[in-house]
Amino acid sequence: MKTDSRSISPGWVIYTVLEVLIATACCIGNALVVCAVCVGIRGSLREPTFCFLISLAAADFLVGVAAVPLAVLLDGWASLTPDLCLLLSCVVLVLTQASVLSLLAIAVDRYLRLHTPLRYKDLATQTRTWLAVAVCWALSCLLGFTPLFGWHNYTTQVAGATNKSSSSSISTPCTFLSVISLPFMVYFNFLGCVLAPLLVMILLYARIFWSLQGRLQDSAPQARALLLRERRLARSLALVLLLFAVCWIPLHSMNCMLLFHGPEAVTQGTLYAGILLSHANSAVNPVVYAYRIPKIQQAYSQIWRHFLMGLGCCHGDERIQRACSTGNRPNHTEMCGSGGKTTP
Incomplete structure (x- = not known):
């Protein structure tokens, strides 16, 4: 690997400094969340919701450790072989997908807790919960590493390469969109792996709040306090979901504009802002947990x-x-x- 000799602009310096601050906040905040849940809350590992929160916090922690440094690196500042560039780009997709599936698991858990109270303890055992966490991460790897199986750009990245073996051995400036296909990002990653789960989660939380509202109106005073606590937690988790959507939809919208209208549709500064916003989501979640749970x-x-x-x-x-x-x-x-x- 060798560093590319690009000129450093003031905008890039500001972007990099902000990325460093976000990465630091991601690491400290989410490490604190994992420590708080695992050590500070008795029996938390027997509660499915907290297990899935640990999974989400782990994904957010890895955003600070891996995704943010890779985002800076994959901006053309290092010359890598296309195979390595593609592999590193896929790591960012894996972590995003792990966050989405952890949020989906939380929503499903709260829905089952509310609508199957008699069978919930039998369904949501500790073994099944951690198995669900493992399935979320396995699916995240499968979906995030999909470009490695052929849906990528890098065969056209190296000018003058006549075959796959020669193109994969030449080092060139590595950027995310030079190896990751925009049709993949829009049709597969955004519509299939991000937007579809978000819509399912919105429906689940709508059903949860509708059911809680009805039960609160008809509940006895003894049950009302429990339902109010359940609603407060559901609101907190729904807020985490809302922040994820607000932080990630702009960047995916920019990918759609790039695909349908070309490179001139999005300026470099706007793209940097979208990337920063998506990474900031991982730093904000621990603050939400602190104030809402x-x-x-x-x-x-x-x-x-x-x-x-x-x-x-x-x-x-x-x-x-x-x-x-x-x-x-x-x-x-x-x-x-x-x-x-x-x-x-």
Whole structure:
């Protein structure tokens, strides 16, 4: 691999700096989510929703570790063989697909929990849940690596190449759309692998909210509190879905414009903005979890408490120590943690 000698523009510098910030936020935020769910919430790994949230957080973490660096690299700054360029480009597709399928699994889980309450515990066992997570990632790899089986551009990338063996051995500046076919991105990836699951999820959540609204009107006071908690969690998860759609639809729309109207339809700056927005989705999700899901709120506060204690803050800062011992401050739970258990 050798670095391409392109000129560096101010716009590219801004784009790269923002990508670095987004990647850092993705890694820190989603690592915190996984830690909070696995360590801070008792029995969370026995609850399907949290298992699927871990899967989504893992995909978002890998966006920061792999997808963002690859997005910068696959902008023509490295000369790679077409085979390697295609492989690295497919990794980005795999991570996107893993996020979509994890969101779909969450929606199906909430639907089954609400509409099959008597059979739910038998259906959503821990073994079946993790099997579903494994199936999501296996399907993501299968769908994301589809271009490797022949639906790609790179046979026409190298000028003067007369056969496949010679074209695959020549290093050229690697860009995503030089090896990934636009018809593949629009017809297969967008319409089939992203938009279709999004429509299914919208229908599922519409059915969930419609059913909850009806049950809340007819429920007894004892059951009302449980239904309200279920609705709050469903709203939080639906918000995650909405943010995914808002962040990813613009980039896919640009691919459609490029396919139907040519390269002049989308400027480089607009394309950079779409890429940044899609990556920012992975950094925003941990913030949504923190503000919208009480169990994760409590787990975050516990992690924060242990972090402060590890730094000696609860022993060195008299104000924090006094709050921890007396609990007189209104935000005592947030500063010092709580041993109690909240429900979603």
